[in-house]
Amino acid sequence: MSESVQPTLASSLASVAATGPLVHSVTNAVTVNDVANVTLHWGGLPVMADDEREVAEMVAGADALLLNAGDVSERGERTMVAAGRAANDHGVPVVLDPVGVGATPTRTAVAERLVAEVDLAVVKGNYGEVSTLAGAAGEVRGVESVGEYADIAATARACADTTGSVVVASGERDVIATSERAFGVEGGHPMLGRVVGTGCMLGVTLATFCGAVADPLTASVDAVVGYGLAAERAAETEYGGPASYKIRFLDAVAGLSPEAVDADLAGRVTRLDG
Numbered sequence: 529m530s531e532s533v534q535p536t537l538a539s540s541l542a543s544v545a546a547t548g549p550l551v552h553s554v555t556n557a558v559t560v561n562d563v564a565n566v567t568l569h570w571g572g573l574p575v576m577a578d579d580e581r582e583v584a585e586m587v588a589g590a591d592a593l594l595l596n597a598g599d600v601s602e603r604g605e606r607t608m609v610a611a612g613r614a615a616n617d618h619g620v621p622v623v624l625d626p627v628g629v630g631a632t633p634t635r636t637a638v639a640e641r642l643v644a645e646v647d648l649a650v651v652k653g654n655y656g657e658v659s660t661l662a663g664a665a666g667e668v669r670g671v672e673s674v675g676e677y678a679d680i681a682a683t684a685r686a687c688a689d690t691t692g693s694v695v696v697a698s699g700e701r702d703v704i705a706t707s708e709r710a711f712g713v714e715g716g717h718p719m720l721g722r723v724v725g726t727g728c729m730l731g732v733t734l735a736t737f738c739g740a741v742a743d744p745l746t747a748s749v750d751a752v753v754g755y756g757l758a759a760e761r762a763a764e765t766e767y768g769g770p771a772s773y774k775i776r777f778l779d780a781v782a783g784l785s786p787e788a789v790d791a792d793l794a795g796r797v798t799r800l801d802g
């Protein structure tokens with residue numbers, strides 16, 4: 529049995545526009561500029577503070593926190609734990625992107641510590657990362673998911689159970705889960721898979737929506753649907769390859785105003801069994 533869920537993207541975009549959420553990202557050096565720009569293009573305000581002395585002060589005034597574990601270091605781990613705890617103290621929603629968890633024991637230990645010590649609103653990973661956090665067999669090489677995932681819906685629900693958060697599992701088809709329910713989201717474009725950092729940009733997109741929309745599941749569904757829509761609009765332009773596609777994608781995000789969103793997004797989000 530499956531049922532459709534109607535996304536509320538226009539309403540969430542209007543909330544982001546009205547709030548202009550300050551999104552504090554503790555993130556990796558590879559994709560930091562793309563993460564900052566996509567935050568701004570959604571209508572949020574990016575800040576990348578990552579000094580251990582400053583993060584608690586900065587997050588106190590933020591609307592959402594992204595913890596992206598793409599750069600593991602002892603200092604980075606301490607910074608993320610401090611930022612996460614401060615966010616919890618101030619009721620600021622936290623999105624965790626456990627980049628590369630499962631690739632090395634060190635990355636896995638850092639991600640597991642963050643899950644244990646920080647209350648998370650959303651965890652976003654590719655299929656391999658989500659499977660690793662769920663305790664299922666996941667295959668992560670570097671930061672890429674490489675394995676076969678027969679029942680990612682059930683695995684994402686198990687991950688939601690383990691982490692106590694909404695889980696977004698990215699791949700050819702994104703899956704969004706709580707411990708009770710899982711949804712599949714149609715849309716997006718294969719070009720996203722050819723650009724480094726589209727997972728990181730999805731993570732901060734989730735944080736931006738969480739900074740303006742109170743319910744993390746609603747924020748996640750609308751963020752993933754909006755991300756996919758922007759990817760499709762970018763693909764309709766005349767891009768020359770992955771590099772220019774990324775620029776078109778950022779432009780498409782900036783162009784997605786509430787008025788510019790198709791009314792009919794029905795059928796994109798489907799309840800999954802499992």
Ligand SMILES: Nc1ncnc2c1ncn2[C@@H]1O[C@H](COP(=O)(O)OP(=O)(O)OP(=O)(O)O)[C@@H](O)[C@H]1O
Binds near residue numbers: 672715718
């Ligand atoms: N083949 C595909 N078709 C459609 N969308 C895709 C495809 N591959 C990836 N995507 C989209 O790209 C985005 C990033 O997902 P992906 O699983 O590649 O993240 P990731 O491995 O964490 O990325 P990165 O490490 O480069 O930041 C998601 O929105 C996902 O839906």
Ligand SMILES: Cc1ncsc1CCO
Binds near residue numbers: 559599627
């Ligand atoms: C390639 C890479 N390595 C660490 S973080 C990162 C960015 C994509 O996740």
